[in-house]
Amino acid sequence: MIQDFFTKFKDILHDTINKLTGSDKRIALAKTAKAYGKGGQSLVAEEFNVSRDTIRKGLYEMETGICYEDAFYLRGRKKAEEKLPDLLKDIKEIVDGQSQTDPNFKTTRLFTRLTIEKIREQLIEKGYTDEELPSNQTLNTKTNQLGYKLDKVKKTKPAKKIKETDVIFENLKNVNDEYHDKDNVLRLSIDTKDRVKIGPFSRGGKSRTNTQAVDHDFGNEFMTPFGILDLSNDHLELVFTKSKVTADFMVDAIETYWLQQKSQNPELDTLIINADNGPENNSRRTQFMKRIIELSAKYDVKVIMAYYPPYHSKYNPVERAWGVLEQHWNGDILDSEKAILGFAKSMTWKGKHPRVTLVEEIYETGKKVGKKVMEEYEKMIDRLKGIEKWFVEIHPQKCKGALEMAMKV
Structure with a gap:
């Protein structure tokens, strides 16, 4: 019977449950899986593109009345400077003393003689490990955000x-x-x-x-x-x-x-x-x-x-x-x-x-x-x-x- 239900009203059920969020959605998925019986968790997980852990959380919430708190702010990758609070300051100390201004004084942009690999080496010399440092691409982004341009510019190249x-x-x-x-x-x-x-x-x-x-x-x-x-x-x-x-x-x-x-x-x-x-x-x-x-x-x-x-x-x-x-x-x-x-x-x-x-x-x-x-x-x-x-x-x-x-x- 549940199969016929999915066949005739699948789109309506999908649309209705997907409009729910957080605990409400998990409980709805858990009720659907429980109504199906044996194998219900796997079927619902596949149909709604969720994990079985999500359905298990819904079952727990349905049975105990205690809802999980959705800590969305803790999700995703943290910024490099959140993991390494002194990173930006240390990059600035390394680059700042080896950067030069536009020799014609036409702009206020800075140019640096250091490559990103050299900056990484000097950060390691300061006590960081290669494993904890972000990728060179991220270091390049952070260095640019600090106002330092890493591209070599012919006009600023010493004679x-x-x-x-x-x-x-x-x-x-x-x-x-x-x-x-x-x-x-x-x-x-x-x-x-x-x-x-x-x-x-x-x-x-x-x-x-x-x-x-x-x-x-x-x-x-x-x-x-x-x-x-x-x-x-x-x-x-x-x-x-x-x-x-x-x-x-x-x-x-x-x-x-x-x-x-x-x-x-x-x-x-x-x-x-x-x-x-x-x-x-x-x-x-x-x-x-x-x-x-x-x-x-x-x-x-x-x-x-x-x-x-x-x-x-x-x-x-x-x-x-x-x-x-x-x-x-x-x-x-x-x-x-x-x-x-x-x-x-x-x-x-x-x-x-x-x-x-x-x-x-x-x-x-x-x-x-x-x-x-x-x-x-x-x-x-x-x-x-x-x-x-x-x-x-x-x-x-x-x-x-x-x-x-x-x-x-």
């Missing part, structure tokens, strides 16, 4: 590569890993942007207002921003000058920021500076190193200079701020100091406005330290063998005589 490049990058990674999140360490990324011409000149941007600029950008007034990016809190400091950005100018700006942070955190005793090996701040620039050594001695602070290799300065994190700044003020007229400083103050970096200052002092250019004097200062510098130009440590205990020497020079 040259020296033999020490890989060793320098490895050393940078080791330094960042060793001192990461330590309360006594201040880590800064520094860089000088190209000087900005003051005047009613077009910067190649677009504006929704009727902005007009002169045909030619003749003029002899400039302002130059020096950037200090605090990598512990993403604070951006922009220090402008109308004179040349010299070694003394940069060290004065670094010293000012160090004192500000030291007043807020007395535990600070180590300063790490990431920079490119520019003409005014490289580790062979005598006046720069002299001033850094004096800073170490004066404030009893260990200073680590960790430089990026030649042709790879775009990996320096503060470089990305220049791309944001260019995007912010392109299309407007920078015809005065007030306009330049105003646009710099109104830009946002990581959701915050930078602190912007103008230094009125005119710095003397071309200052050098005599060879014999510099030989004494050089004794206070520890250089890492093999990459002596790109990694130096300055310990305050070795710099005790630096301030006395400075008085005599």
Whole structure:
């Protein structure tokens, strides 16, 4: 009889039961199977495309009056970051220090030199196991969601590569890993942007207002921003000058920021500076190193200079701020100091406005330290063998005589 019932009213029964959900559906299926008798569970399971466990649950609910709770929110595959709460943070730490901005500052996109396989290797070095990590495809998706583009872009490919490049990058990674999140360490990324011409000149941007600029950008007034990016809190400091950005100018700006942070955190005793090996701040620039050594001695602070290799300065994190700044003020007229400083103050970096200052002092250019004097200062510098130009440590205990020497020079 039940067979005839299925034959004549199968579609109606299917439609009716399938409109039910949860416990109601399970009980309806259980009643149908029970009415059929022996073999009913298998028949109903096949007809309605459900498991026999579902029918057994329905029988239990029908007989006891106790219904199972449908925890749909527990079903499905969990996101990788739910299983591994620190995964996204660790990917960011790995990729962030080895990513570079658009070299033409036309966009704010980031490009990375790391392949997804390399990211996986470095995650394993951090303590993850290969088995618990998601697939490379998922890692690629998560990395892209963080804002990092893994495709190689010819425009951002460095023009040259020296033999020490890989060793320098490895050393940078080791330094960042060793001192990461330590309360006594201040880590800064520094860089000088190209000087900005003051005047009613077009910067190649677009504006929704009727902005007009002169045909030619003749003029002899400039302002130059020096950037200090605090990598512990993403604070951006922009220090402008109308004179040349010299070694003394940069060290004065670094010293000012160090004192500000030291007043807020007395535990600070180590300063790490990431920079490119520019003409005014490289580790062979005598006046720069002299001033850094004096800073170490004066404030009893260990200073680590960790430089990026030649042709790879775009990996320096503060470089990305220049791309944001260019995007912010392109299309407007920078015809005065007030306009330049105003646009710099109104830009946002990581959701915050930078602190912007103008230094009125005119710095003397071309200052050098005599060879014999510099030989004494050089004794206070520890250089890492093999990459002596790109990694130096300055310990305050070795710099005790630096301030006395400075008085005599």
